[in-house]
Amino acid sequence: xxxxxxxxxxRLRTRGELGAAAWEEALSFASFRPGRREWLEYWRGLLxxxxxxxxxxxxxxxxxxxxxxxxxxxxxxxTGGAILAFGLASLRLGPDSPAGKACLLACGxxxxxxxxxxxxxxxxxxxxxxxxxxxFAVLFLLALAGRQSALWLAACLTGNLWxxxxxxxxVRYLLLPExxxxxxxxxxxxxxxAWKADASSWLRARWLPRLLYLNALAGLTVTLCARIVxxxxxxxxxxxxxxxxxxxxxxxxxxxxxxCALYRLTIRDLFMPALALASxxxxxxxxLAREEFLFDSGSVPLISLVxxxxxxxxxxxxxxxxxxxxxxxxxxxxxxxxxxxxxxEKSSPWPPLWAHLQSLGLLDSPPAFPAGDRPxxxxxxxxxxAIGGWLAALLFLVFLAFFLDRTGGGALIAGSLLxxxxxxxxxRAGGAxxxxxxxxLALAGAGGVLAGTGLEVRRSAMLFFFxxxxxxxxxxxxxxxxxxxxxxxxxxxxxxxGIAKSFAGLPxxxxxxxxxxxxxxxxxxxxxxxxxxxxxxxxxxxxxxxxGAFAGMEVYLLAVLLFSLDVPSRPSVQFFLLRLGIxxxxxxxxxxxxxxxxxxxxxLAAGEEASRAASPKWKTFGPILxxxxxxxxxxxxxxxxxLTLFGFALARRLDNAALRNASGFCFFLxxxxxxYSLALPLTTKSLLLAATGATLxxxxxxxxxxxxxxxxxxxxxxxxx
Amino acid sequence: MRKACLLALLxxxxxxxxxxxxxxxxxxxxxxxxxxxxxxxxxxxxMTGDYMALDYRVNRDIAQALRKDAASRTxxxxxxxxxxxxxxxGGEAIPNLLVFVRLDDGSPLEDGELFxxxxxxxxxxxxxxxxxxxxxxxxxxxxxxxxxxxxxxPSGASLLEALCDAEGRDIxxx
Numbered sequence: 001x002x003x004x005x006x007x008x009x010x011r012l013r014t015r016g017e018l019g020a021a022a023w024e025e026a027l028s029f030a031s032f033r034p035g036r037r038e039w040l041e042y043w044r045g046l047l048x049x050x051x052x053x054x055x056x057x058x059x060x061x062x063x064x065x066x067x068x069x070x071x072x073x074x075x076x077x078x079t080g081g082a083i084l085a086f087g088l089a090s091l092r093l094g095p096d097s098p099a100g101k102a103c104l105l106a107c108g109x110x111x112x113x114x115x116x117x118x119x120x121x122x123x124x125x126x127x128x129x130x131x132x133x134x135x136f137a138v139l140f141l142l143a144l145a146g147r148q149s150a151l152w153l154a155a156c157l158t159g160n161l162w163x164x165x166x167x168x169x170x171v172r173y174l175l176l177p178e179x180x181x182x183x184x185x186x187x188x189x190x191x192x193x194a195w196k197a198d199a200s201s202w203l204r205a206r207w208l209p210r211l212l213y214l215n216a217l218a219g220l221t222v223t224l225c226a227r228i229v230x231x232x233x234x235x236x237x238x239x240x241x242x243x244x245x246x247x248x249x250x251x252x253x254x255x256x257x258x259x260c261a262l263y264r265l266t267i268r269d270l271f272m273p274a275l276a277l278a279s280x281x282x283x284x285x286x287x288l289a290r291e292e293f294l295f296d297s298g299s300v301p302l303i304s305l306v307x308x309x310x311x312x313x314x315x316x317x318x319x320x321x322x323x324x325x326x327x328x329x330x331x332x333x334x335x336x337x338x339x340x341x342x343x344x345e346k347s348s349p350w351p352p353l354w355a356h357l358q359s360l361g362l363l364d365s366p367p368a369f370p371a372g373d374r375p376x377x378x379x380x381x382x383x384x385x386a387i388g389g390w391l392a393a394l395l396f397l398v399f400l401a402f403f404l405d406r407t408g409g410g411a412l413i414a415g416s417l418l419x420x421x422x423x424x425x426x427x428r429a430g431g432a433x434x435x436x437x438x439x440x441l442a443l444a445g446a447g448g449v450l451a452g453t454g455l456e457v458r459r460s461a462m463l464f465f466f467x468x469x470x471x472x473x474x475x476x477x478x479x480x481x482x483x484x485x486x487x488x489x490x491x492x493x494x495x496x497x498g499i500a501k502s503f504a505g506l507p508x509x510x511x512x513x514x515x516x517x518x519x520x521x522x523x524x525x526x527x528x529x530x531x532x533x534x535x536x537x538x539x540x541x542x543x544x545x546x547x548g549a550f551a552g553m554e555v556y557l558l559a560v561l562l563f564s565l566d567v568p569s570r571p572s573v574q575f576f577l578l579r580l581g582i583x584x585x586x587x588x589x590x591x592x593x594x595x596x597x598x599x600x601x602x603x604l605a606a607g608e609e610a611s612r613a614a615s616p617k618w619k620t621f622g623p624i625l626x627x628x629x630x631x632x633x634x635x636x637x638x639x640x641x642x643l644t645l646f647g648f649a650l651a652r653r654l655d656n657a658a659l660r661n662a663s664g665f666c667f668f669l670x671x672x673x674x675x676y677s678l679a680l681p682l683t684t685k686s687l688l689l690a691a692t693g694a695t696l697x698x699x700x701x702x703x704x705x706x707x708x709x710x711x712x713x714x715x716x717x718x719x720x721x
Numbered sequence: 722m723r724k725a726c727l728l729a730l731l732x733x734x735x736x737x738x739x740x741x742x743x744x745x746x747x748x749x750x751x752x753x754x755x756x757x758x759x760x761x762x763x764x765x766x767x768m769t770g771d772y773m774a775l776d777y778r779v780n781r782d783i784a785q786a787l788r789k790d791a792a793s794r795t796x797x798x799x800x801x802x803x804x805x806x807x808x809x810x811g812g813e814a815i816p817n818l819l820v821f822v823r824l825d826d827g828s829p830l831e832d833g834e835l836f837x838x839x840x841x842x843x844x845x846x847x848x849x850x851x852x853x854x855x856x857x858x859x860x861x862x863x864x865x866x867x868x869x870x871x872x873x874x875p876s877g878a879s880l881l882e883a884l885c886d887a888e889g890r891d892i893x894x895x
Binding site for chain 1: 723724726727728730731734735738739741742745842843847848849850851852853854856878879880881
């Protein structure tokens, strides 16, 4: 049974298992449809996070701006104080709590900058590797006492840096067999400790052993492949591997297969066999390349076609073997945990939801999740197959390109359309390998059509509109979410570029004719999700297209701000350009559009809320109008602000953490970029940044405590911190 | 118990840090002040980022002595230098100029002699700090550096305090 997520509920709606009313009620029941309280908590959380981030950034920049004027004891005191503060915080919070672990990790990491400041202050001629040696020793001791994987990872990284700096050559160090042997020894020690530990022990986490295994195998694979292909010309010293490559390859193959068996039968981690098999496949490719398989034929299309087929074949074999392993391991794990299955069923969040919907008369019987669905492959298997898909696609494109007439755009367009036609069935089939193969062909085909039309129709502003229309037309045709996002992003950026090129003499504010309806369309589409989600075709096309449209707005605004604001030459003029009325036209459109986009769903949601609650309408609509007005005014000074707020709102409504984090990253960039571009000393800019962060924290506190917002808090919660 | 271990470890880290700082401060306060003539370096490698690479004439003397001493298998790690009075191009005296005497062979130091610790790295001799860190953008002022002003401990450990011009004056960029 899948996890209860917003996407899972949407899939049920699309399949017709849930009606529109049942779907909406399910979203509310599972807290995926935020009400007033959820919105308030969400914005409070963002105010706290963004305020802390900006405040800390301001302090850091203030210290950096005044670093050289500080006495050496002040600098050393600052860095040493960080070690002390994090260490004490970890002890106070408890070294096993998440916050305590983070503080202990920060304590260990803070030792590095402290040593660096020490080395710069007292110039004894100590070498850099000596600094990392001492840092490694501290982290090793902290990892022993701290009992957390992150500290062990930090110790590994600093230990590696120590070795690299001492050895002097990073690549040669990483390719040393002794390095691989040390990684494997560390892996063996870890697995042994984990095997003896409890099932719930922190040692049972798989990410660090996987990293150590990847470390060892990556180096050995590259070394062996290079040795096979280059022979005696490969210069990395082998200290104990003998010269004959085939004997070495046989030994390595046996070891890999042994490792596969070990992890298949005992620890049951598919990652390890997957990596080992991928390594062996790479060696096979190296052996074929060494034997100059077909290369001596001199025929480029034949070589690229056959090698593409070889990659397809190898990836297919890898996929079959890994899927088989995954199925067998999952079946064995299910048999082993048979007693626990009933408990898992009882603790599943789905039954309470079904019971709630049935009690409201919105559901007759709980929908059955399809039993025949192929279980989703782990991310590392998908990545391996995707790499195979990309390699094969590139080789096939070389084969195709060989037959195109290089002098004209017409043949390029024809070949590209052929590639897109070939991509369609691959994308429909789905899967990690065929899906990525089809994706590359679709991307290459779309790019080829754009390039071909560009060659045929030179220097025409209408070209931008044609490109945008072509990409928009392919969105419903290409059954790939990734392609739809990229095509939508590109189309959204091409239209204003075409407007700018076509109507060069007209005012920039005309760009609003594009951004206003676009933002309104995006907002309205998401507001009416319940209407189109029940139609499978729309449900497949609209979400990635809408995400791509939003991403296009962010990309375009970044481009406008980067290219239109001439920071170095006339910073004072640039500062005034940001004032209301003189803001760059494109940025103005992107300011008002998202403001409208924020207003529409907020208005609709508030309307629904007001009709349900008995409170006066001004109490519901008033704060929303006031907030949007204040933010729009503030956005004149920080154009990226209103757009990222639009992103935050969309992220909460869609319960999309990736969109929230991406919007947060863009917000941070915009604010930093704005303050950086001011014509003020660095010290003043950093204080302004810290003041902005403090203002946001003050707003957070206000929402917490102010009586005006009491009506928005759930009953009984009055000013809790 | 575990918290006690972590607290002890934290105390050890801070105590170690304070100890290292105190040791260096004692060297600055009580170490013998001496001038070590700089050797010419390739100017393209002179200033990289926010530090400049340094070499000292005494390093070459040590390297030569090591080559002569290669058969003895003693692997000395200190050189013996003498403090002499030098003269600037302007005729002023530089009282504490260091010149190479011999490699440390275990014999006691004579008056005016000091140890200078060194190490070898890929056949190069590194004695005092091979790099001088400065604030980014201020490197041009150090082009006229001719001496490094050091503080030496009795064991031969050195600490580079400043770079000096041909007159023996500290170079301080504005």
